[in-house]
Amino acid sequence: MFPVFPIGPSGPWGPVAVLSVAVASALAAPAALAVTPFVLKDIRVEGLQRTDPGTVFAALPFRIGDTYTDDKGSAALRALFATGLFKDVRIEIEGEVAIVIVDERSIIGAVTFVGLKEFDKDPLTKSLRDAGIGEGLPFDRALIDRAEQEIKRQYLGRSLYGAEVVTTITPLERNRVNVTFTMTEGDAAKIKDIRIVGNSVFSERELLDLFELTPTGWFTWYSKTDRYSRTKLNADLEKLRAYYVNRGYLEFAIESTQVTISPDKQTISVAISVKEGQPYTVTAVRLEGDYLGKEEEFRAFVALRPGQPYRGDAVTATGKRFTDLFGLYGYAFARIEPRPEIDRATGQVVVVFAAEPSRRVYVRRIDVAGNSRTRDEVVRREFRQLEGAWYDGGLIKLSKERVERLGFFKENIEIDTNEVPGSPDQVDLIVNVVEKPTGNLIVGAGYSNAERLTFTASVKQENAFGSGNYLGIELNTSRYQRTLVVSTVDPYWTVDGISRAIDVFYRTQRPINSLGDTYDLKTPGASVRFGVPFSEYDTVFLGVGFERTEIGTAAGIPLSYLNYRALYGDKTNSFPLTLGWSRDARDSVLVPTAGRYQRVNLEWAAFGDVRYLRTNAQYQEYWQLPLRMSVGVNAEIGWGKGLGGKPFPVFKNFYGGGLGTVRAFEQSSLGVVDPTGAYIGGAKRLNVNTELYFPVPGTGSDRSLRIFAFVDAGNVWREDETITGESIRSSAGLGLSWISPVGPLKLSWGKPLRLQRNDRIQRFQFQIGTAF
Numbered sequence: 001m002f003p004v005f006p007i008g009p010s011g012p013w014g015p016v017a018v019l020s021v022a023v024a025s026a027l028a029a030p031a032a033l034a035v036t037p038f039v040l041k042d043i044r045v046e047g048l049q050r051t052d053p054g055t056v057f058a059a060l061p062f063r064i065g066d067t068y069t070d071d072k073g074s075a076a077l078r079a080l081f082a083t084g085l086f087k088d089v090r091i092e093i094e095g096e097v098a099i100v101i102v103d104e105r106s107i108i109g110a111v112t113f114v115g116l117k118e119f120d121k122d123p124l125t126k127s128l129r130d131a132g133i134g135e136g137l138p139f140d141r142a143l144i145d146r147a148e149q150e151i152k153r154q155y156l157g158r159s160l161y162g163a164e165v166v167t168t169i170t171p172l173e174r175n176r177v178n179v180t181f182t183m184t185e186g187d188a189a190k191i192k193d194i195r196i197v198g199n200s201v202f203s204e205r206e207l208l209d210l211f212e213l214t215p216t217g218w219f220t221w222y223s224k225t226d227r228y229s230r231t232k233l234n235a236d237l238e239k240l241r242a243y244y245v246n247r248g249y250l251e252f253a254i255e256s257t258q259v260t261i262s263p264d265k266q267t268i269s270v271a272i273s274v275k276e277g278q279p280y281t282v283t284a285v286r287l288e289g290d291y292l293g294k295e296e297e298f299r300a301f302v303a304l305r306p307g308q309p310y311r312g313d314a315v316t317a318t319g320k321r322f323t324d325l326f327g328l329y330g331y332a333f334a335r336i337e338p339r340p341e342i343d344r345a346t347g348q349v350v351v352v353f354a355a356e357p358s359r360r361v362y363v364r365r366i367d368v369a370g371n372s373r374t375r376d377e378v379v380r381r382e383f384r385q386l387e388g389a390w391y392d393g394g395l396i397k398l399s400k401e402r403v404e405r406l407g408f409f410k411e412n413i414e415i416d417t418n419e420v421p422g423s424p425d426q427v428d429l430i431v432n433v434v435e436k437p438t439g440n441l442i443v444g445a446g447y448s449n450a451e452r453l454t455f456t457a458s459v460k461q462e463n464a465f466g467s468g469n470y471l472g473i474e475l476n477t478s479r480y481q482r483t484l485v486v487s488t489v490d491p492y493w494t495v496d497g498i499s500r501a502i503d504v505f506y507r508t509q510r511p512i513n514s515l516g517d518t519y520d521l522k523t524p525g526a527s528v529r530f531g532v533p534f535s536e537y538d539t540v541f542l543g544v545g546f547e548r549t550e551i552g553t554a555a556g557i558p559l560s561y562l563n564y565r566a567l568y569g570d571k572t573n574s575f576p577l578t579l580g581w582s583r584d585a586r587d588s589v590l591v592p593t594a595g596r597y598q599r600v601n602l603e604w605a606a607f608g609d610v611r612y613l614r615t616n617a618q619y620q621e622y623w624q625l626p627l628r629m630s631v632g633v634n635a636e637i638g639w640g641k642g643l644g645g646k647p648f649p650v651f652k653n654f655y656g657g658g659l660g661t662v663r664a665f666e667q668s669s670l671g672v673v674d675p676t677g678a679y680i681g682g683a684k685r686l687n688v689n690t691e692l693y694f695p696v697p698g699t700g701s702d703r704s705l706r707i708f709a710f711v712d713a714g715n716v717w718r719e720d721e722t723i724t725g726e727s728i729r730s731s732a733g734l735g736l737s738w739i740s741p742v743g744p745l746k747l748s749w750g751k752p753l754r755l756q757r758n759d760r761i762q763r764f765q766f767q768i769g770t771a772f
Contacts, residue, residue, distance in 0.1 A: 034070055035068070035069075035070060035073075035093055037067050037068060037069045038067070038068055038096050039065065039066070039067055039068075039096065040062060040063070040064050040065065040066055040067075040068050040096060040097070040098055041064065041095075041096040041097060042064060042096070042097040042098075043057070043060070043062075043063075043064060043097070043098050043100065044097060044098070044099045044100070045057075045099075045100045045102065046099060046100070046101045046102070047101050047102040047103055047104065048102060048104065049104055049174065049175050050104065050107065050174070050175065051085055051102075051104055055083065055085070056080065056100060056102065059076070059079040059080050059082075059083060060076050060079065060080075060100070061075045061076055061079065062076065062098075068093075068098060073091050073098075076091060076100070077089055077091065080100070080102065084105070084138050084140075085102075085104060085105060085138055086102045086103060086104055086105060087103055087104070087105050088102070088103035089101070089102050089103075104175060105138040105139055105140065106138070106139040106171075106175050106176060106177045107136060107137070107138060107139065107175065107176050107177070108133065108134060108135055108136065108137050108138070108139050108176070108177060108178075108179055109135065109172050109176040109177060109178050110135055110178050110179070111125065111128060111133060111134060111135060111178075111179045111180075111181075112178065112179070112180045112181070113180075113181050113182075113183065114180060114181070114182040114183065115182055115183040115184060115185060116181075116183050116185075117183075117185055118155065118158055118160060118185055119154070124151075128147060131143065131146075131147060133147055133179065139169075139177050139179070141169075144167055144169070144179060145167075147167075147181075148165050148167050148181070151165050151181065151183075152164075152165050155183075155185065157229065157230075158188065158227065158229075159188040159189045159190070159227040159228045159229070159268070160185055160186060160187075160188050160189070161189045161261060161265040162184075162186035162187070162189075162264075162265040162266070163183065163184065163185050163186055164183070164184040164186075165181060165182070165183055165184075166181075166182045166184075167179065167180070167181055167182075168180040168182060186265075187266060188227050189227075189228060189261060189262075189265055189266055189267060189268050190215075190216045190220075190226045190227070190266070190267055190268070191213060191214065191215050191216065191226045191227070191228055191267075191268050191269075191270065192215060192216070192262075192267040192268060192269050193215050193269050193270070194208060194211065194213065194214075194215060194269075194270045194271075194272070195269075195270070195271045195272065196208065196240075196272045196274060197271065197272070197273050197274070198255070198273050198274040198275055198276065199274055199276060200276065201249070201276055201279075202243075202244075207240060207243070209627075210236065210239045210240060210243055211236040211239070211240075212225055212232055212235065212236055213225055213226070213228065213229070213232050213233060213236055213270075214226055217697065218697065219696055219697060219705075222705065223705075228259070228268045228270070233257070233259075233270065237254055237257065237272070240254070240272075240274070241254065242312060242313065244274075244276065245310070245311070245312035245313075246311045246312050246313050246314075247279070247309055247311070248279035248280050248281065248309030248310045248311070249276055249277050249278070249279055249280075250277070250280045250310050250312075250340060250342065250349060251277035251278070251342075252274070252275070252276055252277050253274070253275045253277070254272065254273070254274055254275075255273045255274065255275050256272075256273045257270070257271070257272050257273075258270070258271040258272075258273075278344070278347055279309060279310075279347060280309070280310045280340075280342065280347055280348060280349040281307065281308070281309055281310070281347060281348055281349070282304050282305065282306055282307070282308055282309070282310050282348075282349055282350075282351060283306055283307075283348045283349065283350055284306055284350045284351075285299075285302050285304050285305075285306065285350075285351050285352075285353070286350060286351070286352045286353070287299065287352075287353050287355070288352055288353070288354045288355070289353075289354045289355035289356055290355060290356065290357050291355055291357075292326075292329060292331075292357060297325070298322055298325060298355075301318065301321040301322065301325060302318050302353075303315075303317045303318045303321070304318060304351055310340070310349050310351070315338050315340075315351060318338070318353065319336040319338055319353065322334070322336045322353065322355060323336055323393075324393050324394070324397070326355075326357050326393070327391065327392070327393020327394065327396070328392060328393050328394050329357075329360070330360040330361060330362065330390040330391045330392065331357040331358060331359070331360055331361075331391075332358075332361050332391045332393070332417050332427055333358040333359070333361075333417075334355065334356065334357045334358055335355070335356045335358070336353055336354070336355055337353070337354045337355075337356075338351060338352070338353055338354075339351075339352040339353075339354060340352075359424060359425060360390070360391075360425065361390075361391050361424075361425050361426060361427045362388065362389060362390045362391055362425065362426060362427075363385060363386070363387055363388070363389060363390075363391055363426075363427060363428070363429055364387065364388070364420055364423070364426040364427065364428055365387055365428045365429070366380065366383060366385070366387055366428070366429045366431065367428065367429070367430050367431065368380065368431045368433065369430055369431065369432050369433070370409075370432055370433045370434055370435065371409075371433050371435060372435055373435050373463070373466045374408050374409075374433075374435065374463060374466045374468070375466045375467065375468070378406070378408070378463075378466070378467065378468040379403055379406075379431060379433065381492055381497075382399060382402035382403045382406065383399040383402075383403075384398050384399050384402070384536075385399050385429065391417075391427060396415060396429070398536060399415075400413055400415055402536075403431065403433070406463075406468070407438070407462060408433075408435070408436070408438050408462065408463045408468070409433040409434055409435060409436060410433075410434040410435075410436045413431070413432065413433055414431075414432040415429055415430070415431050415432070416429070416430040416432065417429060418430060438461060438462040438463040459472065459473045460472040460473075460474075468491055468492065469488065469489065469490050469491070470487070470488060470489035470491075471487070471488050472485075472486070472487045472488075473485070473486050473487075474487070482507065482508045482509070483505065483506070483507045484505065484506045484507075485503060485504070485505040486503070486504045486505070487501065487502065487503045487504075488501070488502050489501040489502075491531075493530070496533075497533050498530055498531065498532050498533075499530065499531035499539075500528065500529070500530055500531075501528070501529040501530075501531070501543075502526070502527070502528050502529075503526060503527045503528075503529075503545075504525075504526045505523075505524070505525055505526070505527075506522075506523075506524045506525075507522070507523045507524075508521060508522050508523070509521050509523070509651070521549065521550070521551055521552075521561065521651055522549070522550040522552075523547055523548065523549050523550075523651070524547075524548050525545060525546050525547035525548060526545060526546055527543055527544065527545030527546070527576075527578070528543060528544060528545070529541055529542065529543030529578060530542050530543065537583055537585075538581065538583055539581070539582070540579070540580070540581050541578065541579065541580040541581065541582075542577075542578070542579055543577070543578040543579075543580075544575065544576070544577050544578070545575065545576050545577075545578070546573070546574075546575055547573070547574050547575075547576065548571065548572070548573050549571070549572045549573075549574070549610070549649075549651060550570065550571050551564065551565045551570055551571075552570070557676075558674040558676050558678040558680060559674055559675045559676055560650050560672075560674050560678075560680050561650060561651075563650075564649065564650050564651070567646065567647075568609055568610060568646075568649075569609065572608070572609040572610045573608045573609050573610075574605040574607075574608040574609065574610040574611070574612075575605065575606070575607040575608045576603045576604065576605040577603070577604045577605075577606060578601065578602065578603050578604075579601075579602040579604075580599070580600060580601040580602065581598075581599065581600050582597075582598065582599035582600075583596075583597070583598050583599075584597045585597070586620070586622060587622075588703075591703045591704065591706065591737075591739065592620075592622045592632065593622055593624050593630040593693070593703065594622050594623065594624050594630070595621070595622055596619075596620065596621045596622075597618070597619070597620040597621075598618070598619050598620075599617070599618050600615070600616075600617045600618075601615065601616050601617075602614075602615045603615070605643075606643075610646075610649050611642070611643040611644045611646070612640060612641065612642050612643055612648055612649055612652060613640065613641045613643060614638075614639070614640040614641075614648075614652055615638070615639050615640075616636070616637070616638045616639075616654075617636070617637050617638075618634070618635070618636040619634070619635045619636075620632065620633065620634045620635075621633055627695075628695040629692065629693060629694055629695070630692075630693045631690070631691070631692050631693070632689075632690070632691045632693070633688075633689070633690050634687075634688070634689040634690075634691075635687070635688050635689075636685070636686075636687045636688075637685065637686050637687075638654040638684065638685035638686075639683070639684055639685075640652055640653070640654070640683040640684070640719065641683065641719060642719065647719060648683040648719045650680055652683075653671070653672075653680055653681030653682055653683060653716075654671075654681050654682060654683070654684070654685035654716055655668040655670075655671065655679070655681040655685075655716065656668070656670035656671055656681070656682075656685055656687060656714055656715060656716040657669040657670040657671075657679075657716075657760075658762070658765060659746060659748065659765050659766075661685075661687050661689075661712070661714060662687065662712045662713065662714045662715070662729050662730070662731055663710065663712050663731050663733060663735075663748050663750045663765060664712075664731035664733060664748075664750030664751060664752050664761060664762065664763055664765075665729060665731065665752065665755075665759060665760065665761060665762065666760035666761065666762040667762070667765070668681065669759070669760040670714075670715050670716045670729060670759075671685075671715070671716030671717065671718075672716070672718055673758075681716055682716035682717045682718050682719075682721070683717070683718060683719035684716065684717040684718070684719070684721070684723060685714070685715075685716045685717075686714050686715065686723065686728075687712075687713075687714035688712070688713045688714060689710065689711075689712050690710065690711045690712075691708045691709070691710045691735075692708060692709045692710075693706045693707070693708045694706065694707045694708065694709075695707075704738065704739035705736075705737075705738045705739075706736070706737050706738075707734065707735070707736055708734070708735050708736075708737065709732075709733070709734055709735075710731075710732065710733055710734075710735060710748065710750070711730070711731070711732045711753075712730060712731050712732070712750075713728055713729070713730040713731075713754075714728065714729065714730075715727055715728055715729050728754060729752065729754055729755055729756075729759065730752070730753040730754040731750045731751060731752045731753055732750060732751060732753055733748055733749050733750025733751055733763075734748070734749055734750075735747055735748035735749070735750075736748075745766070746766065747764075747765075747766045748764070748765050748766070749763055749764050749765075750763055750765075751763065
């Protein structure tokens, strides 16, 4: 958003400055204007066009019947100028009458923009209005000039060095004016090259790979990393400094930075001069100060080891660990000062950590600020730090994480620790949150080469009425599976944190590649599920549901479904019980690069017409690699068995093949094939995926666009079929994932490594979804 211009009374061309000039002019010769005090018999105002006379009289420090003096006249001038409505004010005395003569400022009729492309119009209009430039506000040429210069500075911040801003003032009737800002933006200046001089230990290419800013390349049209920004350059210089310091170069320094722009203002060259210094090796780590008699416990948290190169990140990490450990013992204001003792002759350094724990405190009160919609109790029930208890930094950190996981507030929730005046052993915690919209009305469409065009719609409220409860309605019109679901979740159904979720749904489905488009299988039902927390990170889910399955006789129905109908009937009821557990510790849901995700779900239909057991387990883990690469492994196993001497119900089968399972095989084509040609899946599934992610050259640290290489293996089997290594299908290939402006996009091209003669191959596969 365009920033609010810092125009105020203290500015060089602000209202106070103009007032001072006007008042000084009016009072330049007080001796000549001096009048003998007299009693006012009348006050007249001349020159008003739009301003209400009452506004003038309200500002005057005198009334009819008062004694008029020069001091009161001067005060009247100051008060009238301070209203900002007048560009000139005079007071004339005729006998015992004071005549106030004003020259009104013009009023702005409209503010318009011509040629504006780089900025959004609405935020810019709001920023100008906040600065005193807007429809219905008094016209002030000084403010307009200041705004013009500020807009130019904003263009410079976006590398538009050739941008020009011209302001046109158009007079209108009734002392009004239109203000028009005409922008000639031109093209953004691009970085031609970045040079580093003075380096010998590391190559220039290796160092430039650290930078977010890059010269113009193949993908900079998307990443815009070739647009110069002083803020981004400073951040890159800090990365450069950290790179050296973390490899032992304790005295590394950036001596100069030169930024040169071409005469046509279209290209920029950056030259950075560095002084590397010598590397230092840590010979010892010494603890000084008061460590509460727990030096050995603190020493276990030291991230530096003697004999290793000095690392600045390890020093910072050690200081933070010490601070956190002091916090665990109730010392909220502990100070840790790292001091390197350098021996330049030998290239050795002793790192000293001096500690001053200050005093132990306990929490008097916890207040929540900024929650204009969410109830206090929704935040408080996530807190593990209690009022009246000793300050515990670990519990406060955990509490902050739990509040952030609610998803009701913007990122960077802050918890301030304030001392209580007069009570040195007490603190108050202030939880500062910023509400964000938690309701979503989404209409979406998606396309894949298996499902073709699909339509989705949902109305969701994650924080209904500020209670922390969830309400939602979802609709999906997939070609092969259509769904209508109404859901509600109460995360604190009990005070102990047991959650309750209720779902009511209506689903229709038919196997992929089945004959005809009129056939479907209908499943209305409902379920209730409870989540019982067993630790801060683990929750076990228990639930029960009701499902009714209806199979018609429309043309194209698969033979396996007709067999099910003959065995169980055209309408069957089941009451599945569910037991599940999950934990998500990935660093991102959309583009994970580190962390682990685990889940297990068991479904047991022990009552009703259809009885079966169905379980599904998944494990994912991601690891970061050098050069901004990462690797991810996903393993999933599914198993189902019919109970009561009857086979596993066909409509509960697992499916395999395509994106999400084994790529390069046609979507859901693995497993059993019905005599009609429909893919009906199987009662067993095994799936293992490995992906190696590469950053796209020229995108810097942007993870929304990534290239990956993959190897997939797996298959789907019948209930009575044995899983063997020979039956495993596998594939390998390359892909592209992009969190695009129109939704997540995933492309893959693969080649089967292990296949059988009748397998359906589909080398190129893609899927894209959008919301609008």
